Amino acid sequence: MSYDNPHLVAVYDIDNPDGPDHDFFRELATNSGSTEITDLGCGTGLLTVTLCGPGREVTGIDPSSAMLEQARTRQGGDRVQWIQGTSEQISSNSADMVVMNGNVAMHILNAQWQTALSDIARGLRPGGLLAFESRNPAARAWEKWQQEASWRETPAGILRESLRTDPPGEDGVVVMHSTYEFDNGSVANDDQRLQFRSRERIVEDLSMAGLNVTAVYRDWNGAPFTGGADQPLMVFVAARREGLDRD
Numbered sequence: 265m266s267y268d269n270p271h272l273v274a275v276y277d278i279d280n281p282d283g284p285d286h287d288f289f290r291e292l293a294t295n296s297g298s299t300e301i302t303d304l305g306c307g308t309g310l311l312t313v314t315l316c317g318p319g320r321e322v323t324g325i326d327p328s329s330a331m332l333e334q335a336r337t338r339q340g341g342d343r344v345q346w347i348q349g350t351s352e353q354i355s356s357n358s359a360d361m362v363v364m365n366g367n368v369a370m371h372i373l374n375a376q377w378q379t380a381l382s383d384i385a386r387g388l389r390p391g392g393l394l395a396f397e398s399r400n401p402a403a404r405a406w407e408k409w410q411q412e413a414s415w416r417e418t419p420a421g422i423l424r425e426s427l428r429t430d431p432p433g434e435d436g437v438v439v440m441h442s443t444y445e446f447d448n449g450s451v452a453n454d455d456q457r458l459q460f461r462s463r464e465r466i467v468e469d470l471s472m473a474g475l476n477v478t479a480v481y482r483d484w485n486g487a488p489f490t491g492g493a494d495q496p497l498m499v500f501v502a503a504r505r506e507g508l509d510r511d
């Protein structure tokens with residue numbers, strides 16, 4: 265799915281509706297008493313607007329202007345501060361919770377990943393939480409993501425989609441080659457890169473940034489992740505350590 269093509273952005277919420285993942289982030293926000301929440305890689309803002317509530321300030325950050333346009337104009341969009349950009353836009357000590365939903369962490373590649381984690385740690389107050397999901401490389405999800413061309417009706421017209429994935433390179437990056445063809449004859453080709461990282465690697469990366477993992481779940485109901493290849497999902501919750509160098 266291209267995040268810059270307005271036709272495809274219009275289809276995004278149908279393919280990615282509210283669900284148990286959104287419930288998880290909302291419950292975590294409530295249970296942790298978070299009052300300043302940043303949704304990094306907020307996309308069309310479907311989750312972001314539902315994080316708003318009395319006494320809460322919610323910020324949505326995303327690099328895609330097309331996704332943000334959808335976010336700004338949705339119902340409740342006026343309650344969120346929307347910012348175009350990436351993690352460097354997070355203000356220091358501005359949040360008690362940062363969320364990344366919808367594989368956002370996997371979209372942040374190589375050196376940018378460690379930079380993003382440092383930016384998030386800088387943005388969180390001591391004890392503040394980071395929550396996000398990532399795919400377990402041992403489950404080899406990319407092998408199931410191949411899709412033959414097929415037509416379907418969407419709000420943007422009839423759409424024909426196909427998807428082919430290359431297996432990960434040494435850095436764990438999987439390339440997804442998508443082709444989208446609309447009934448008006450226009451065609452969009454899109455390559456997306458997702459980086460698969462092991463639990464151990466993510467725990468270490470978080471720790472280097474000053475974030476201690478407090479839980480890793482294998483589903484959105486809080487079952488513990490135990491590492492098997494039959495557990496495709498890893499949901500991380502980490503807390504910002506007291507006393508980072510910059511404090």
Ligand SMILES: C[S@@+](CC[C@H](N)C(=O)[O-])C[C@H]1O[C@@H](n2cnc3c(N)ncnc32)[C@H](O)[C@@H]1O
Nearest residue numbers: 267305306307327328331350365366368371372
């Ligand atoms: C699959 S969408 C998820 C959107 C939304 N969080 C959701 O759950 O529906 C991935 C989003 O990550 C954003 N993204 C890509 N690279 C990013 C980066 N380096 N930093 C922050 N967001 C990024 C894309 O623009 C896109 O909106």
